[in-house]
Structure formats: structure tokens, C-alpha cells
Amino acid sequence: MSAHTVHTTLPSFADTQTLAQIRKHLDQLVAEARTRAAVYSSYTADMWEQISVSLGGGKLTRPALVVLGYQAFGGVPSKALFDLACAFELLHSALLMHDDVVDRDYVRRGAPTLSAHYRDLAVAAGRNSVDADHAGNSAAIIAGDLLLAEAIKIAGRSAQGLDCEAEVEAAFHRAIAQAGAGELEDLLYSLSQQPATTGEVLRMEELKTAAYSFQLPLQAGALLAGAGKEQAEVLGNVGCQLGIAYQVIDDVLGTFGDPKATGKSVDSDLREAKSTILISLANGQQGFSSQLAHYRAGKSELSDLRRALEESGAEQFARKLAHQLCTSATRSATFLRLPAAAQAMLHECTALILSRSN
Template identity: 55%
Template sequence: MSLPSQSPAQTCRPRPAPASDALQQPVRLHLAAVIQEHREAAGEYSKAAETLWTRIGQALEGGKLTRPRLVLLGHEAFASPAAGETESAERLQRVIQLGCAFELLHGSLLMHDDVIDRDFTRRGRPTLSALYRDDALARGKTAQDAEHAGHSAAIIAGDLLLAAAIKLARCAADSLPAADAIENSFHQAIHHAAAGELEDLLFSLGPVPAQVHEVLRMEKLKTAAYSFQVPLHTGALLAGADAAGAAALANIGSQLGVAYQLIDDILGTFGDPEQTGKSIESDLREGKSTILTAMAAATPGFSTHLQLFRDPDADVPAMRSALEAAGAERFARQLAHDLCAGATSASRTLNLPVNVSAELEEFADLILNRGA
């Protein structure tokens, strides 16, 4: 990644903003600048920390930048068409900064998630954990000690990204009337994601899968809040939306986010790993409670199969067949469809700008057709 230099003082200072139809490029450039700033600062006091920031930057490369797009969408839903060119440019720069804050938060949560799930690959690439694990192996450490070193480095990296995300979110809202509301919403996303991750962990320790309503709550907390709900909410607040309007838009994001995670559950069991980059065995082998296992567990006659989901040596194809026979995939897809239909219906009720409603409907279509 080519990283343009930028001083700490420049990070919070609005710069000339590009056109809104070119959001991806300025977001990537600003992310690169933030990483470069931290890498250079770390180089003043720790070579190891400088290397860590270099690897963090590599880990954040790519991605679809869905969260910045949703921040922009939330902003466009309530932006004043009468705003002057200077004001519009400043607001767009704030959107870019806030979108980057969500990307840093996403990176932080993924770093920690890799530790929780004991994963060393993501989307077919070695994780930051894997890089430090391999460094330790090259120094002659045992596999156990090397894995511990890798996960330890990932925890540190996740903490650094979280701190950077919070700072950048505050920068984006600085001096706005809604600054406190935006900061509180961003913090809520962090707390909800942590609660959802904890519930996911605890559900995996239970003797049977969690119930459907418990899984839906967990997925709303763990994924929907920081990836869909809060980006729309804070984007709307950036534009000057009132509390009720921003909350209504956030609710649409919550429905889309839960639908996204439901489809993710399906792809994690019935998808094509070559196409999705997701294992179709890890969720089942780890005893994770997904909408599939929750729905199947509530089906009469399925109790005889429950022991499969707490046996690490269980036959995964047999587990998948049991879920299929219970109609779990069909149930999950219908539920995701209903959530997306509710979200798009609500967007029309809010009388949002035509382009915003169209993009929300596009998000719904993309969610439902993932892996197709």
C-alpha cells in the first residue's frame, strides 16, 4: 500500500473534499494517511510498534467499504439541498472521516474475533495473528507458544485500532451541534458489538444451541449495530437530522444488518467456500449457535441430532444434512427476506430522497443474493 504522509495536526483538519460519487478513493486515501501517521509516530519510540502498524495497514487493505457508504447514505438522507459548496465539501470530508472510523473499528473487531475463534486465515489470506505466529515459529518456539504470540499481537493491534477509531469518530463530529450524540452512538456500537461477541461465545458453551430469539438478538448486537445501524444513524446526525429521523433510519439499518448475518450463517454452512471465502465446517465444529441450529433445535424430532452439535469429532456432512432436513436454510432465507422487505418498506414510509431509497433497496438485494 502506498501511504501518503500526514501530520497529526492535519488528521482532524477538514481538507478539500472530492465529489461524492468518488467516495471509495478518498476513504482509502484517508485510511492510508491515518495508518501512516500512526506508523511514523510509533517509529519514534518503538521499532516493533512501527512494524505492527505496517502489518495493520496490510490487513486493512481491500474491503468493500460498506460502512463508509452507509455513513454517506445516512448523510444524503437528511442533507440540506440548499447547502453551499463550502459547507457541502466540509460535510463530505466529515463523512469520509467518520466512514474511516467505522473501517478502523471493523478492523479492530476482526483482529479480536480471530483470537476468539482461533483463526489464522481470513478470506484465504494469513491474518496478522498468523504473521506473528510464523515469526515465533521461525525463532524455534513451540506451536503452542507461537500461536499464543500471534494471538497476543492481534489483541494489541485490535486495541490500537479501537483507540484510533474512537479518536477519528470524535474528529469527524468536532464542533457540530450533534457531536455528543454522534460520539455516544459510536460508543454504543462498540458496546453492542462486545455484548454480541460475548453472547456468541457463551452460547457455544451451552449444552444445546440458543433459541431463535436469542440468536437474533445476538446477531443484532454483534453485527447489525456497528456495520449497518450506527453508520446510517451517525451519518444522518452529521447532516443535522433530528433524533427521531436518525433513529428511524437506524432501525432500517438494523433490519438489513440482521438479514446480512442470517445469510452469513447460511453461507457458513451451505455456501461454496471457493466463492464466499468462508469455511463451511468451522461454525458447526465449534458448536456456534446460528439461526440454522436455533431453528432446527426448535423442530420436533430434531433432539436426536443435538449431540452432534457439541461433538468436535462429529460428522460435519451428517450435521449439515440434519439441518437441511429440518428446513433450517429455508426458514433462515425467508426470515432474511422478511427483514429486507420490512427495511425497504420503512424507507419508502420515511419519504427519503429517491437515490437513498434506491440504494437501500440495492443493499437489500445484495444481501439476499450473496453467494448466489
């Protein structure tokens, strides 16, 4: 298996040593999956090698938040912690594999996706571009399924035999269910003649990203450490607000960010006419809504839509919204009397979210 390096852009929700331990454990889990697959299918073993490459560029945000929730309630580092942390990273990677198919993207984190690898294999085998794209996307769906199955297995064993077993397992399954619901809403909103309202977008982003990326990693980590169900839910709900803020900034970077820093296209969301927070905020202005209708009808270019979005001031409105969400989250953490360690970590999360550029 390829060696992975810890990138300097990793969020500091967990210390460097803990992140290195998570990375090592993740590599071990993937290596074990590859070894098991090699017994019955060399092709599947090769796919796990490609999955390993894809995992190498991750920032480990979700595992770090599992650790944050765990440490906030006095948890001591353990194999159970690293299993649960890695299960959330495997889930994240599974969703990214499928998301690349939905978005028809072949670049992520500045590198070719797994789907691009298998597309290129099809081209090398003499297939035309349509069939090659289909082969790449099919492989990504299969890889996502493999990752999802592995994630469920690892999460299930993390709390096995502990009093919190049922609650941890329920939190992980909720993460999967809500991510799927949010992805479906995102897809259906993109098919509508009218973009979703700001309220609808925020709800969709809560389901699609905030739940599995912030709320439930924090909540599951707290449960694993022995927090009461109510305490863990409080921490999770505060994390949900931070997760929505994170996704709002992600929408901004996905359209106005530097591709060299973000590692992804700034045209994908606009090209797919996705109902991002930027589109919903700008759509209240007549000039932009007319331009959006023209673009969706094929009567204008993507560059025209981008120019109208820039002129709408939506980026500034979105950043202000993210700031408000983060402020609300940290106030809630103080009001609800979460442990001092949890409050300090949440304040750090807020600073990182609002200052991120990738």
C-alpha cells in the first residue's frame, strides 16, 4: 500500500499525533480489506489499491471530530476510538465516490478520481468516450459500495459490548440515511425550474453534509466516551450548526475559490445548475433570476451566469450567514454548559471554518 503523508492543510480539530494514529489505522484497515479481496478477486484487490490512493488526500475532518467529541467527555485513546473515527472517514469516501458520479467530476483534491482511473483503462482498451465514462462511473459506484459496507462493519464493532453500543450504531446509521436524503434533495432541486429557497438549501445542506460530517461524528464520539444520550445530542446539535456553516463556505469556495487550493472545479456547481446557498441568495434579485432562467434554457453562457452571480453580492451574504451560524453555535455551547474542553474545541472549529480556503 502506498505511504500517505499528512498534509499541512489538515484541520487541527485533533493533534498531529492523533491524526497520524488515525491515518495509520486507516491504512491498516484498507490493507486488510485488500488482502481479503485478493483471495477471491485480483481485480477487487486492485480496486482497494485505488481506494487507498483516493483516501490519501483526505483531511481527516470527520475522524478528528469523532476524537473531539470523545475527548470532550474524557475519553482515553483506544482501538474503539480509532475504529469509529476511521468508519466515518470510510463513509465519507464512499459518499465522495458516488458524488463524483452524480456530479460527473473526474478531478478531486487536485488529482484524478478513481472513476477517472477506470475511465482511462477503458480508453486504453479501445472504448469510445461514452462507454469509457460509463465504465469509470460504474467502477466508482462499486468502490463506493465496498467502502460503505466496510464502514458499517467497522462502526458496528467499535462499541461492541459497551453500554453505548446501540446508540453509537444508531448514530452511524443516521449519518448514512441523512446523507442519502440530502443527496436526493440536491439532485431533485437541480431538476426544478426554480432554484430552492434559502431555507430549503440550508435544510438540504444539514442533511447532506452537516449531519454526517459534523453533528454525528461529534455525537458518536461523545457517546463512545460515556456521555449521556442527552449530552451527546446537545453537542451534536451545536456541531450541526457548524456543519451548515462549513457547507456554506464550501459553496462559496466551490464557485469563487482558487482551484489550486480547493483541488476542484469552480464551474461544477454552476454547470449543473445546483441550488447552492449562493444561487438561493442571489435569486431574489430580478437581474440574476432572469440570467439564471436564460442559462437553464440554453440561451446564455456559463460565464454570463458567473458574472451575474458576482454582481449579486451573494458571496458576501453567504460569508455573513456562515459567521452568524458559527456565532450561534458557540453561544449555544456556552448556554448549554457543555464541558469547558468541548467549548474550547468548538471555538477552534469556528475559527477554522471561517478562515478556510480549501
